[in-house]
Amino acid sequence: MVQPYTHEPFTDFSVEENKRAYKEALDYVKSQLGKEYPLIINGEKVTTDEKIVSVNPADTDITIGTVSKANQDHAETAMEAAEAAFKSWSKWDPEARANVLFRAAAIIRRRKHEFSAWMTYEIGKPWKEADADTAEGIDFLEYYARQMVELKPGIPINSRSIEHNQFRYIPLGPGLTISPWNLPFAIMCGTTVGPMVAGNTVMLKPASNTPVIAYKLMEVLIESGMPKGVINYIPGSGSAIGDYLVDHPKTRWINFTGSKEVGTRIYERAAKIQPGQHHLKRTAIEMGGKDTIIVDNEADLDLAAESILYSAYGFSGQKCSACSRAVVHEEVYDEVLEKVRTLTENVSVGNPEKDSTYMGPVKDQEAYDKIMEYMEVGKQEARLVIGGEGDDNTGFFIQPTIFADAAPDSRIMQEEIFGPVVAFAKAKDFDEMIEIANNTEYGLTGAVISNNRAHLEQAREEFHVGNLYFNRGCTAAIVGYQPFGGFNMSGTDAKAGGPDYLLHFMQPKTITDQF
Numbered sequence: 001m002v003q004p005y006t007h008e009p010f011t012d013f014s015v016e017e018n019k020r021a022y023k024e025a026l027d028y029v030k031s032q033l034g035k036e037y038p039l040i041i042n043g044e045k046v047t048t049d050e051k052i053v054s055v056n057p058a059d060t061d062i063t064i065g066t067v068s069k070a071n072q073d074h075a076e077t078a079m080e081a082a083e084a085a086f087k088s089w090s091k092w093d094p095e096a097r098a099n100v101l102f103r104a105a106a107i108i109r110r111r112k113h114e115f116s117a118w119m120t121y122e123i124g125k126p127w128k129e130a131d132a133d134t135a136e137g138i139d140f141l142e143y144y145a146r147q148m149v150e151l152k153p154g155i156p157i158n159s160r161s162i163e164h165n166q167f168r169y170i171p172l173g174p175g176l177t178i179s180p181w182n183l184p185f186a187i188m189c190g191t192t193v194g195p196m197v198a199g200n201t202v203m204l205k206p207a208s209n210t211p212v213i214a215y216k217l218m219e220v221l222i223e224s225g226m227p228k229g230v231i232n233y234i235p236g237s238g239s240a241i242g243d244y245l246v247d248h249p250k251t252r253w254i255n256f257t258g259s260k261e262v263g264t265r266i267y268e269r270a271a272k273i274q275p276g277q278h279h280l281k282r283t284a285i286e287m288g289g290k291d292t293i294i295v296d297n298e299a300d301l302d303l304a305a306e307s308i309l310y311s312a313y314g315f316s317g318q319k320c321s322a323c324s325r326a327v328v329h330e331e332v333y334d335e336v337l338e339k340v341r342t343l344t345e346n347v348s349v350g351n352p353e354k355d356s357t358y359m360g361p362v363k364d365q366e367a368y369d370k371i372m373e374y375m376e377v378g379k380q381e382a383r384l385v386i387g388g389e390g391d392d393n394t395g396f397f398i399q400p401t402i403f404a405d406a407a408p409d410s411r412i413m414q415e416e417i418f419g420p421v422v423a424f425a426k427a428k429d430f431d432e433m434i435e436i437a438n439n440t441e442y443g444l445t446g447a448v449i450s451n452n453r454a455h456l457e458q459a460r461e462e463f464h465v466g467n468l469y470f471n472r473g474c475t476a477a478i479v480g481y482q483p484f485g486g487f488n489m490s491g492t493d494a495k496a497g498g499p500d501y502l503l504h505f506m507q508p509k510t511i512t513d514q515f
Contacts, residue, residue, distance in 0.1 A: 005142045007478050008109070008135040013127055019355055022127055025113035026353055029121060037067045037215045039074060039235070042081035043228025046074065052235055054212050057124040057361040058351050058395040064122045065212040070236035072244050075203070078232035079250055082174035082201035085229030090171045090199040094152040097197050098145035103224040104193075104217075105141035108134070115185060118213045123184055124360035124395070126352040129315045132476070133186045137217075139479035140190035140497065147502050148197045155508075163514040169506040171199030172282060175253035176245045178238075178266075181363055182318045184210035189217055190479075190496055191255045191284075192231060195505040200253070202231045203245055207258075209363055211235040238262065246270055249277035253505055255284045260416070260489055263287040284494035284504045286485055288416040289320045289444030291474050292437040294459070295336050296430055296450045297329040303471060304328075304449040305339035308422060311447070311473035313347055313400045316362050317420040320490070321445040321467070321475045325406075325413055326424045327436045333426045337404055340422075341386050347400045361396040362419055368396040371419035374412060375401065382406040382423060408436045416442070430455050434462050443487030447474040466493050 011018050038045035048068040056062035070078070089097070108115055115137070116130035125133060154168030175195055179188035184207060192204050206214035218233045234241060245251055246269050256266050263285045270281040293311060295304040311323035328336045352360035362368050368390060375388045378401070387401030398420055406413050406423040413423050427433045430452075437446055446465040450456055456470050466486035467477055477484040483498025485491060494504050 005139070005146055005480060007480060008138040008142075010128075010135055011112075011131045013131075013355060022113050022117070022355070025117040026120065029114060029117040033065070033121065034063050035065050037065055037212060039068045039070055040218055040233040041074060041078050042085070042232065043222070048074070052208050052211055054122055054209065056121050056395070057363055058353070060395060062121070067211040067215070067235055070234035070241050072241060074234055075236070075241040075244050078203045078234050079174060079245065079248060081229035081232055082203055083250060085227060086171070086173055086201045089201055089227060089230050092199070094148045094197075094199070097199065098148050100221065100224045100226050101141045101145035101193055101197050104220050105138050105145075107220050107223060108138055108141070112138070115213070115216060118216060119184060119210075120352050122212055123181060123210050123363060124352050125315060126357045126360050127355055130352075133183055136183070136186035136479060137189040140186065141193055143480045143497060144190070144194045144197050144502060147499065151502060151506075157510075163512055166511040168509055168511070169198075169503065170509050171506055173252035174201045174203065174250060175255065175282075175505065176203045176205065176251055178205050178242060178254070178256045178258065179207060179214070180257045181207035181209040182315065182320075184213045185217065187257050187496075188214050191257060192217070193221075194496075194501055195253065195255060196231060198502045198505045200505055201229060204231055204233050205242060205245075206233075206235050208235065208237070243269065247272070247274055249274040251281060252279060253282040253284070255505075257286045260287040263491065264489075282504060284492055286320070286491040286494065286496070287489060288418075288442060289322070289486060289490050290325060290414065290416055290440040290442045291321055291323055291445045291465070292325040292327055293323045293447045293449065293474055294433045294437055294463075295326065295328045295332065296433065296448070296452060296455055297331040298452040298455070299332070299449040300451065300471070301332060301336055301339060304336055305343055307447060307449060307473040308340050309343045309347075311475045312422040313344070313359050313420045314475055316359050316398065318362060318367075318418055319475055321477070321484075323447070323474050324417060324422055325437075326422055327427050327433045328424060329430075329433070330426050330428055333424070337385065337402070337424055341402060344386050344400050344402060349397055349399060351395075359400060359420060362398055364396060365392065367418065368392050368398065371398055371417060371421065374415075374417045374419070374421060378403040378412045378421065378423070381410040381412055387420070408439055414440055430458065434459065438462075438464050441489040444490035445469070445474040445486065447472060464488070466490065466495075
């Protein structure tokens with residue numbers, strides 16, 4: 001039995017030594033910017049003519065790296081490599097597979113600030129957000145390795161005097177991981193190494209905004225002893241290679257994190273049986289959220305304001321778990337709104353290289369334009385309290401924004417904005433708060449701030465989300481502590497960082513030996 005894992009601690013940047021170490025990491029990574037990165041297929045580096053250019057969203061004149069772009073021929077070669085590697089990798093002792101992850105975690109832990117600094121440059125993460133992202137990636141490596149060791153003997157089942165019965169898990173085969181840009185190390189790492197340590201082989205298609213940090217994980221896994229072909233790094237467009245591999249008859253599973261539009265499309269395509277396909281494809285699909293913090297009239301209002309602030313504006317609101325709706329009891333509505341407005345006034349927006357920056361840019365021009373369109377929608381539907389402005393002259397910066405007096409069925413209360421925007425709605429009692437909180441197509445995260453235990457117990461049963469938090473914000477789930485995933489159109493609720501996550505990428509086999 002392996003020891004339980006205590007999650008990777010977050011860095012305290014009030015300590016001068018830690019602050020100095022992060023600045024040194026930023027300087028080092030800055031010296032590495034602008035390099036070219038190949039595909040990695042069957043352990044071989046493959047350079048292509050067509051490229052993906054990764055740019056700094058805080059300063060678009062800075063190129064993070066130029067990455068080779070895979071086409072369908074590369075995708076097919078990656079599938080062949082994954083299929084061949086599966087024959088031996090699936091037979092490795094689970095503890096040996098786990099040791100690759102344990103070593104990778106140790107290497108990244110020693111280079112933690114370097115990995116975080118890559119995200120500060122590549123996707124505009126402030127220090128605290130980047131540090132948490134790297135820590136979560138380390139957690140996934142450690143946690144899934146331990147889970148695999150525990151699953152190695154299978155699950156005890158009954159036997160009789162005339163027989164011995166076994167119930168054990170075997171891997172599925174080659175599969176596809178499509179990872180997002182918003183947690184470009186943590187989610188990319190977890191959705192790749194979870195299926196991998198379970199004995200599967202992987203085609204990794206990272207987000208086009210963040211391919212360099214994914215390449216850095218590949219370097220570490222190779223250094224850690226991962227055999228050729230076990231993970232094949234193939235950044236490329238969804239239409240060119242994503243659809244091809246989703247449809248491929250040899251693809252056994254698809255692990256996707258991203259938008260509802262893409263996720264539902266993958267879910268539909270994966271259900272179709274292709275010529276030569278002899279299995280049903282497994283899907284683990286995590287999509288979006290429209291997440292609510294409820295504040296009743298018996299809450300700690302300072303705690304409520306702080307919880308709304310960091311849940312709404314952490315990483316510029318670009319988290320599927322972000323608080324984009326605050327539903328507040330009418331008796332304390334004005335007071336809570338004012339407290340959040342006052343805190344929001346002090347949010348520093350700027351270049352994430354500076355340790356004083358609370359909120360950096362949004363990811364790119366497309367995101368900036370979409371969020372600014374929602375600002376105009378919000379001004380028509382509700383009352384602008386603060387923010388509503390942006391600046392895309394050098395990077396993609398948007399001011400943290402509050403809309404008040406929003407109707408529960410308004411667009412800004414229903415549609416996922418994925419930016420630093422929170423809408424406030426008023427409710428007359430707790431039943432109405434729950435009703436409003438549940439009135440979206442999503443069901444990812446939610447929080448209740450209250451000192452009324454009866455209200456918390458009511459929410460425990462009636463607030464329909466995959467991750468529900470009491471007296472804290474609705475973001476920042478920790479691997480192994482708060483397994484993460486949502487209901488309804490938030491996805492298949494595969495519960496990343498949970499005790500049964502690996503089972504989505506394995507199949508149980510019963511063996512009876514009769515005497």
